[in-house]
Amino acid sequence: MISTLVLVAQETGNSWDLPANIAFGIISVIAIGGALRMVTTNNVVHAALYLLVVLASVAAIYILLGAEFTAVTQVLVYIGAILILLLFGVMLTRAKIGGDEELDYEQRWMGLGVSVLLFVVMAYSLWEEFGSDTRLVGYEPQRTAEVADSVFSTYIVPFEAVSVLLLAALIGAVVVARRD
């Protein structure tokens, strides 16, 4: 449905694509709110669940851009696997109900500095590239077959390299975790 919104927005052709921009605004407010609460909450499980909100919002933005395959991959990998493993680990080890007052980190100012720096760099480069153009022009819904074609032809070498890297990491994890 949202990709239809994007298409409708393209046809109207004015510089402000209202539906797409409203949707983007709502999603990004949710994402930023979730991210802020994730670093400020004093409960580990709550932090993990706020992370879920952020990851789901990113998936929603992918759908808004017509990149459905990427969005579904985001849900399958980040929510379906990584976040669940994270929750699993947190609940196995330290999962107090209610807050944990000592849950803080003294190097938070450095973290804040790095994230502000990252924001400035990304905002500057995006502004340089797109200027004040707020339309989503040229963003047609991405076809899964095209993703597969480019991964298995143009980007076959990086793809295989990443596969080997992941295999090495997997074997490494097994070696580290083995008792004998």
Place this chain on the structure above:
Amino acid sequence: MNALLAVELGWAELPVKVAAALAVVLLPAGTTVYLYLFKMVSFMQSRLGPMEAGPYGSMQLLAEVGKNLQKEDIFPAKADRTIFALAPYVVLASTFLLVVIVPFGPDAGFASLDTGTFDVRQFDGVGVFYALAVSSISVVGILMAGWASASKYSLMGGLRAAGQLIAYELPLVLAVVGVVIQAGTLSLQGIVYSQINGEIFGFGGLGLPYILTQFVGFFIFMIAVQAELTQAPFDMPIAESELVSGYLTEYSGFRFLMFFIGEFATAAVFGFLASVLFLGGWAIPPFVMDIIGIDETSSWFNLIGPIVMVTKMLVLTFIIYWVRFTYPRFREDQLQKFAWKVLIPLSLINIAITGVLKVAF
């Protein structure tokens, strides 16, 4: 028929679709609970089951729902109230997200998530990949329920559920890959059409239901579904003799009802998905189509399709509950071994063989 379907609803389409999705989630869940959980299991155990409420006990379900709605909504004293309250909604949301992708006919469905042009039957999109992705969201709800209950039984149940669902997610996805390779598309609608147009050694009268070529995949898929639904013999997360009731221990009334509906509705939706992937979906065998004189693009299928789908779903859920009431529970280590050492290697071999045969033929 065509005129009826051609009515443009515009924005009014949304409430209609919401009502239809509610029906598709609630009705199959109710039917399977009455038919299998109440009646079939009773006959298998040489008893009658519910007989008093309505003719042949058919109103028992309404009585159960009424009972659960009247119960007090209890929160444990030390529970994390917000997360405890939200958990059943997350589980049910996963079911609703799953049901929107299922096609019930050429045009009967909630959202196809297909891209590309339909006129030349070039199906593309995320289809079945989406279904597998959103089905894993329910694990988050189960973990939330287990943790927020502030009870050791709930936490153990939640952790067991998460471990089990992660382990069986893989064979579930890998079993589907064989079908996707054979159909050449991820789109569920495309998978249905390629089964209609398939041929068994040049004979097209039956189409080619992928259960015939992907029987290994079907077998693995049904086992993984059994585990994903935490039905016996995979019911360690709610093992009543060990964990009281696992992550459901502290839930009562309305919230328990939501978990219950979520469990049985998801079973039905997985039945729908399996019938699309392996049994030809909403289609009837092509030779029957020839006799009646309609083809697969006929809009009559928007009417016949749902009936065909429900029939196939009832057969598949029958198998799920038959297994559930027949086999004793696995042990936790047996369960993990079975997933990682049997099902996953088997499904990888299945993918390799399917790929080779696809290229060869």
